[in-house]
Amino acid sequence: LFVAAHDSTDTMLSNALYHQKVLQSRPAISPVVPVRLRRRPLVCRNASAGVSIVGTQPPASNGPASQPEEKLNTWQRWCKWWQLESPENVANSDSDADSLKTSKFLPLFSKLAQLIAPDKKMLSAACVFMVCAAMSELAIPHFATKAIFSAAGPGVTHATFEPTLKLLTGLICFYGFMSAARGYCFSILNNRMTMRLRAQLFANLVRREAAFFDGSEVGTLTSRLQADCQAVTKCVATNLNIAFRNMLQAVGGVVYLAMLSPSICMATLGVCILLWGITLFYGEVARRTQKVYQDTLAASNQVAEEVLSLSRVVRTFGTEGNEEGRYKSWLERMYSVGLRQATGYGMFVASGYIVSYMTKVVALALGCVSIMHGTMTAEQLTNFIFYVEFVTYASLSACDEVVEVMEAVGASERVLELLAAPPADQVAAGTTLPSFSGKVEFRDVSFRYPTRPNHKALDHVNLTLPAGKLVALVGLSGSGKTTLVALLGRLYDPNEGSILVDDTDLRSLDASWFRRHIGVVSQEPRLFGMSVRDNIAYGTPDATQADIEAAARDANAHDFITQLPKGYDTVVTDKLLSGGQKQ
Ligand SMILES: Nc1ncnc2c1ncn2[C@@H]1O[C@H](COP(=O)(O)OP(=O)(O)O)[C@@H](O)[C@H]1O
Ligand SMILES: [Mg+2]
Missing domain, CATH: 1.20.1560.10 (ABC transporter type 1, transmembrane domain)
Known part of the structure; x- marks a missing residue:
């Protein structure tokens, strides 16, 4: 099972070329279906402090909010001075109002x-x-x-x-x-x-x-x-x-x-x-x-x-x-x-x-x-x-x-x-399958992010990904590609419809068992401050040095890893490697 979802054209193209090369050596997998990329122009606007890309927050917006002045007498001003409120971005809206009033001994x-x-x-x-x-x-x-x-007193001695x-x-x-x-x-x-x-x-x-x-x-x-x-x-x-x-x-x-x-x-x-x-x-x-x-x-x-x-x-x-x-x-x-x-x-x-x-x-x-x-x-x-x-x-x-x-x-x-707060449903235990082929079906899936309940990220999506096929998912920015992959990795559960893996609902499967069958190359890679070896073996504690090197060779990474100061033992910082190398 392999799903590539990318926004960046050059990464997409280089991945496609790389996978073509892999595919030639592994004829069991059918070739990539080439899909033309459509790009939306990057919109920039002038801002006072320089140029900012539309969609990012202007710097001042995360500062503390200032409130308009009211006309009050001295006593009222004194009382108001004592009324404190937590900053909005860290306050928990439901519980906040009462929790400031009542003590929780x-x-x-x-x-x-x-x-x-x-x-x-x-x-x-x-x-x-x-x-x-x-x-x-x-x-x-x-x-x-x-x-x-x-x-x-009288007659005192030591x-x-x-x-x-x-x-x-x-x-x-x-x-x-x-x-x-x-x-x-x-x-x-x-x-x-x-x-x-x-x-x-x-x-x-x-x-x-x-x-x-x-x-x-x-x-x-x-x-x-x-x-x-x-x-x-x-x-x-x-x-x-x-x-x-x-x-x-x-x-x-x-x-x-x-x-x-x-x-x-x-x-x-x-x-x-x-x-x-x-x-x-x-x-x-x-x-x-x-x-x-x-x-x-x-x-x-x-x-x-x-x-x-x-x-x-x-x-x-x-x-x-x-x-x-x-x-x-x-x-x-x-x-x-x-x-x-x-x-x-x-x-x-x-x-x-x-x-x-x-x-x-x-x-x-x-x-x-x-x-x-x-x-x-x-x-x-x-x-x-x-x-x-x-x-x-x-x-x-x-x-x-x-x-x-x-x-x-x-x-x-x-x-x-x-x-x-209880742990997420998405780390819960469940059933495991005796064999696993990797067929995936999205059946009438709709999804809204809990932080944006009014916005439909996915709207009645039906999609079947056959086992053993390489599928490229291509669409405009914000069309829901990453969301689809996040749902497949069970970071979130769909609001409507279901995702079936080998015809079994993802929600009934054991989450950690299922995740052992998934490999992910993320869009914005961040590495742990551990050795290259540990980063490659992350989540697979029983991987041997040979497994790790084989994976690195497969991903075309072995050569540049051996050129690092301590090879596989080099402790990576987030700045040491390029974006592509991190991927
Ligand atoms: N963590 C999130 N919280 C709220 N909304 C999100 C989140 N991630 C993505 N979205 C929204 O969901 C929609 C789909 O996003 P995404 O799947 O990331 O698109 P893309 O196809 O570019 O990968 C977008 O409108 C985006 O704004
Ligand atoms: Mg994306």
């Missing part, structure tokens, strides 16, 4: 739990270290106050405070080691989780249907794979871990305070609750901005990837300036999202610090009154203030981390969306 946490499940032992160890570190740190102020006040200081030294060393062990375990866990998450996402992406890749850009997807995955797992290693430690300490501190003086403790707790309220509010803002930030990052990444991979086109058309401007406009949009993040964070920190330090003032005021009435000693108040400081600091840090967890929730949403 549960899906993120269940995903994180699933990612960390294989490391249960290490996680338990890390938690034990965390609790030990938190508790030992919590005890430090108690012993510090004890040492100070034991030295202040022996009075030495045991306390020794205990304190031991406690501090223990705290240091426990903190180190906690940090070590959590960063290992983080690395493992990032590795697993990226591997899962990648495995999911390579199995997605061809239509998915028609609608997504490579730069955006690599950004999801890199930056978003990192942001998601970082939340376990640093944010959740520190947040838990601080919460633990805050709770411990509150219990201790309650034992010292229930009334002052209640007042402190009230202020802490206010602090938590502020955090939850700001956390929501942080989640939204982070999501938009990740999307904008993905869009800018896409532009960079596109321009750098099309560097020759950019040079040829002299559009370096335009491309620089396009990338810069994305950077500016990212900066403007960052500006909102910074403003929000500034407001959060200011209110957080004021509230947390006010706690101390409240405690001091209540404490001073108690000392005045003789219901509390100076030692108790000092101890108390140490712990109020401890509790407020711990809650403030916990709040800070909670905000970052919310940001991770924002970053995780796209990753989770991608992970939830």
Whole structure:
């Protein structure tokens, strides 16, 4: 079975001539049916930055869209300033509107739990270290106050405070080691989780249907794979871990305070609750901005990837300036999202610090009154203030981390969306045929690309390709030749009609078994960054060196391959070979 579908006249002619030569040596195959090529003239038009071919996008169209100005008062402008939207080209239209409104804690946490499940032992160890570190740190102020006040009493010798200081030294060393062990375990866990998450996402992406890749850009997807995955797992290693430690300490501190003086403790707790309220509010803002930030990052990444991979086109058309401007406009949009993040964070920190330090003032005021009435000693108040400081600091840090967890929730949403998508039908298992001749029949096939549902790429096509014949498919650009070949390779399934291979519907055949019987020379060849040998044997892991050389000789490639610096072992870059050589 061999189908050649080409747009370019010279490649078509050279292929036809080459196959004529092959055919002379293989008389079993009937000759090529020559068909006259009809060509549509290439239309060019003048554009401000030079000449662009009609049909390609003008450079500015992929930049962030600017919106018309409305007349608003200061408050309305302030509110509008906070309304952020993800860039259109990376947003997923259906889910986007609600997902900016609602938090998705549960899906993120269940995903994180699933990612960390294989490391249960290490996680338990890390938690034990965390609790030990938190508790030992919590005890430090108690012993510090004890040492100070034991030295202040009458008849003091070294022996009075030495045991306390020794205990304190031991406690501090223990705290240091426990903190180190906690940090070590959590960063290992983080690395493992990032590795697993990226591997899962990648495995999911390579199995997605061809239509998915028609609608997504490579730069955006690599950004999801890199930056978003990192942001998601970082939340376990640093944010959740520190947040838990601080919460633990805050709770411990509150219990201790309650034992010292229930009334002052209640007042402190009230202020802490206010602090938590502020955090939850700001956390929501942080989640939204982070999501938009990740999307904008993905869009800018896409532009960079596109321009750098099309560097020759950019040079040829002299559009370096335009491309620089396009990338810069994305950077500016990212900066403007960052500006909102910074403003929000500034407001959060200011209110957080004021509230947390006010706690101390409240405690001091209540404490001073108690000392005045003789219901509390100076030692108790000092101890108390140490712990109020401890509790407020711990809650403030916990709040800070909670905000970052919310940001991770924002970053995780796209990753989770991608992970939830099922693999393509076109990689599914199915039946295999005992023998395979290669007869192909297109029976009343109609097809629209999912990304262009209003456009019929194929309209009721009926075509029979007999086994053992060489068939050239010729037609105007855009008439559907490549589409027909894509359907035959089962990259897409037809919307109507069916494709029969050896009289069996393609949809019922085992996809990978069927693909083992297909060879493809693509119209726009791209090679993997592997050796020439591995590129030729791609998809055929059991091919021997002799098989590979025979294939290269058949394709008239053996001679130029042996002239490469390391012959078949030369690692090819996309620029090393000519288009025809790559084919
Ligand atoms: N991935 C795609 N997504 C949406 N539309 C496509 C896609 N590929 C091709 N088309 C459209 O389908 C039609 C047939 O294209 P194609 O089969 O590539 O033509 P050709 O005969 O030049 O190979 C064209 O109108 C083209 O714009
Ligand atoms: Mg084509």
